[in-house]
Amino acid sequence: MQRRTTLTGALAALAVxxxxxxxxxxxxxxxxxxxTTTDFLPCxxxxxxxxxxxxxxxxxxxxxxxxxxxxxxxxxTAESSAExxxxxxxxxxxxxxxxxxxxxxxxxxNATRDSARENPDVEYALIDSTVTDDDFQTIELDNVxxxxxxxxxxxxxxxxxxxxxxxxxxxxxxxxxxFPSVTIFMDGFADGIAFYNEKHGTSxxxxxxxxxxxxxxxxxxxxxQLGAKTITAGLIDQGADIIMPVAGTLYMxxxxxxxxxxxxxxxxxxxxxxxxxxxxxxxxxxxxxxKNLTLxxxxxxxxxxDGEFDNTPYVGTLENGGVGIAPTHDWEAKLPASLLDEVAxxxxxxxxxxxxxxxxxxxxV
Numbered sequence: 001m002q003r004r005t006t007l008t009g010a011l012a013a014l015a016v017x018x019x020x021x022x023x024x025x026x027x028x029x030x031x032x033x034x035x036t037t038t039d040f041l042p043c044x045x046x047x048x049x050x051x052x053x054x055x056x057x058x059x060x061x062x063x064x065x066x067x068x069x070x071x072x073x074x075x076x077t078a079e080s081s082a083e084x085x086x087x088x089x090x091x092x093x094x095x096x097x098x099x100x101x102x103x104x105x106x107x108x109x110n111a112t113r114d115s116a117r118e119n120p121d122v123e124y125a126l127i128d129s130t131v132t133d134d135d136f137q138t139i140e141l142d143n144v145x146x147x148x149x150x151x152x153x154x155x156x157x158x159x160x161x162x163x164x165x166x167x168x169x170x171x172x173x174x175x176x177x178x179f180p181s182v183t184i185f186m187d188g189f190a191d192g193i194a195f196y197n198e199k200h201g202t203s204x205x206x207x208x209x210x211x212x213x214x215x216x217x218x219x220x221x222x223x224x225q226l227g228a229k230t231i232t233a234g235l236i237d238q239g240a241d242i243i244m245p246v247a248g249t250l251y252m253x254x255x256x257x258x259x260x261x262x263x264x265x266x267x268x269x270x271x272x273x274x275x276x277x278x279x280x281x282x283x284x285x286x287x288x289x290x291k292n293l294t295l296x297x298x299x300x301x302x303x304x305x306d307g308e309f310d311n312t313p314y315v316g317t318l319e320n321g322g323v324g325i326a327p328t329h330d331w332e333a334k335l336p337a338s339l340l341d342e343v344a345x346x347x348x349x350x351x352x353x354x355x356x357x358x359x360x361x362x363x364x365v
Contacts, residue, residue: 040305042068043076043098044297045089047105049222050079055248055271056293060104060127063297071305086111094119100304102127102297106179116144123309125300127293128181130313138364142311147296149181149316151270152188152359153350154289154323155244157343158268159192162242163204164339165266165286165331172240173208174231176222176247180361185246185270185289187211187359195346195355207238214360225253232257241265242286255284266331273326282330290324292316315363319351 078089106129175182186209209216228250269288316322349355
């Protein structure tokens with residue numbers, strides 16, 4: 001038992017940096033003008049799930065807010081509830097004389113690009129995406145900093161862990177929409193399963209994603225809970241007992257699908273440690289692939305306030321704590337000690353370069 005405690009501590013150590021600043025926090029509040037001690041004005045625009053989503057948008061906003069609090073600055077926000085609001089919301093922040101506009105997610109890439117071209121004196125940080133032209137070729141703009149994450153590195157660890165944890169020999173995944181910031185998780189997950197099979201001579205199968213063809217199963221949105229539940233039920237019916245939903249808070253419907261089917265299984269969360277959000281459902285959480293959105297948003301905001309903004313992409317990796325893997329929590333006692341040792345060693349090998357992780361969606365900088 002002492003050995004297991006040590007291994008849990010090892011996995012927790014892998015995640016501690018990524019978790020340090022990614023707490024769900026609170027939704028945006030009206031700024032206190034009396035506390036302002038700087039003229040620097042950071043701003044943020046959400047995608048359609050808003051800043052109180054308990055996930056991607058909120059984690060990013062928390063980083064901007066933490067930086068603003070340290071600077072004694074206000075924060076202005078534009079919260080979207082539909083895709084057709086992205087352009088007007090970013091424009092509204094320009095009209096407020098924002099110095100830095102943090103736009104959250106791939107869906108805002110075009111709105112960010114167009115606004116940046118029209119307003120070269122405004123600085124932008126685009127979370128989880130590069131800027132592309134109309135042919136989807138990456139372009140550089142002097143006033144746009146892409147904030148990227150090599151989440152394939154962390155997802156490899158989760159895939160390896162899932163392959164070692166499955167009792168059916170079938171693991172599943174699905175995404176919200178086929179954005180590169182989604183499929184990069186699925187690529188890493190696939191590679192982790194493949195490496196486990198290679199190392200152990202097993203034949204664990206992944207359903208829901210084919211890395212070679214870059215085709216898989218997608219809900220079509222990040223807010224269709226019923227669609228996510230239906231997809232999860234289908235994966236369970238095909239034998240999957242470990243499933244990674246790369247779809248924000250839609251993981252909740254995957255948990256409900258397991259409960260409804262009355263079968264043992266678990267999900268792999270994404271972005272932050274989903275166990276912390278719903279510990280009462282801990283039996284259904286194997287681990288989470290962590291994307292330290294809060295840390296990244298905080299760092300780029302502070303840099304802009306200090307006059308150190310540049311358009312060089314920020315890339316979160318296992319080495320710098322920008323991505324990671326969460327502890328196995330309630331599942332830890334069910335897992336072989338050797339499996340957790342192997343996951344820890346795999347992380348060390350990725351950081352050292354002994355194991356190469358590659359996805360078509362990995363940041364190319």
